[in-house]
């Protein structure tokens with residue numbers, strides 16, 4: 001990551017006492033400061049409704065940094081960082097004069113980033129007040145708004161939200177966050193694709209059999225039951241993180257690396273996703289919800305038993321599906337997606353399975369060869385895995401040869417957290433790793449086709465045990481097409 005120019009700035013978080021602030025934003029800002037990627041002069045202003053004693057809150061935040069930051073916090077480093085934290089208590093909906101208080105605190109900074117880590121229904125109101133109180137759209141410095149997902153709850157609400165906020169500020173000042181775009185290996189997708197003559201010429205329906213995007217978690221909904229029960233995996237992961245990964249894997253080469261050029265190509269892919277109807281949804285989508293089970297040796301509750309989750313909830317915590325991208329490059333190539341909570345392992349990877357050569361059938365020794373695979377390992381390990389066929393030394397037997405590059409194993413490299421990059425790129429005004437409205441509009445529209453297709457369809461939940469690899473129907477989905485899900489650990 002490059003450092004920013006030496007700009008002073010204030011980083012203001014709405015939702016300053018929330019989970020995201022504690023687990024991601026503060027640890028990320030701390031690491032950025034520690035690695036000297038920020039200007040010396042900056043302030044972190046946390047806006048919240050709760051009464052907080054600043055010193056106590058700082059102690060709480062230090063614990064979060066110790067737990068969640070990839071960098072350790074030495075006393076003097078924490079001292080330096082904690083001096084920059086200000087807590088600004090007010091109700092950002094009901095207390096209009098709270099914005100004057102905020103204006104006072106910010107009077108030393110013309111460059112301001114406002115991070116909205118609150119529910120979507122508050123976005124418009126906060127942005128409007130920021131403008132009314134002249135905290136944004138100023139003649140000097142930069143003022144930008146970072147908006148955490150979800151951007152709306154549906155196609156309809158996202159459209160309305162976007163209309164409302166773009167009446168107040170222009171698109172170029174809005175940074176819609178999808179933290180997956182800040183992950184190093186996601187950033188690497190374009191370099192791998194467009195930097196290697198051994199891949200790009202083959203990156204199409206002539207040579208690729210299928211693409212799998214797998215993102216599984218061992219955690220359940222934790223303390224976010226109320227949010228999750230109204231969201232489910234389709235809105236929580238598929239509509240955003242997964243479709244963004246898919247767009248980067250499937251897009252055409254951009255004419256240059258300008259943010260708009262990259263976004264222009266991504267949006268074409270999202271526009272080419274074949275929407276589902278009732279029939280195709282039933283055939284190609286498997287949904288699930290976790291039951292009790294054992295994860296990492298510990299007994300865990302069923303989804304319906306989680307805090308602030310409806311006891312009879314039908315919310316999905318798992319999805320597996322086949323997506324078609326209807327364009328020239330990808331005609332006939334299935335994109336298989338699997339994502340879920342409380343599964344047997346945490347991991348995100350993108351697997352490109354190449355087609356077998358026709359000649360293979362004529363050579364008996366080649367018949368059992370494995371397909372060529374390229375695996376982009378996003379997390380927890382970062383790296384690349386490549387499987388090809390070669391002859392076993394001293395014999396005629398063909399066997400898979402594996403080349404494994406583990407980026408995160410390098411001792412000279414401590415991979416930045418996604419939120420570090422997200423924050424840094426917003427300061428640098430690099431919108432390439434944020435989602436443009438039209439990308440979101442197509443993603444929501446795809447989500448709507450799924451939602452509409454399942455209208456009134458009730459699954460028998462729960463249908464998979466925590467700690468398992470999901471509902472058995474997910475395995476069937478590929479098996480019936482003569483394929484399997486590739487499991488990174490078994491390659």
Ligand code: BG6
Nearest residue numbers: 149179217236237241348379418
């Ligand atoms: C968030 C979702 O956007 O991404 C969470 O709301 C999910 O439910 C998380 O757990 C996964 O992120 P990561 O970086 O841990 O893979």
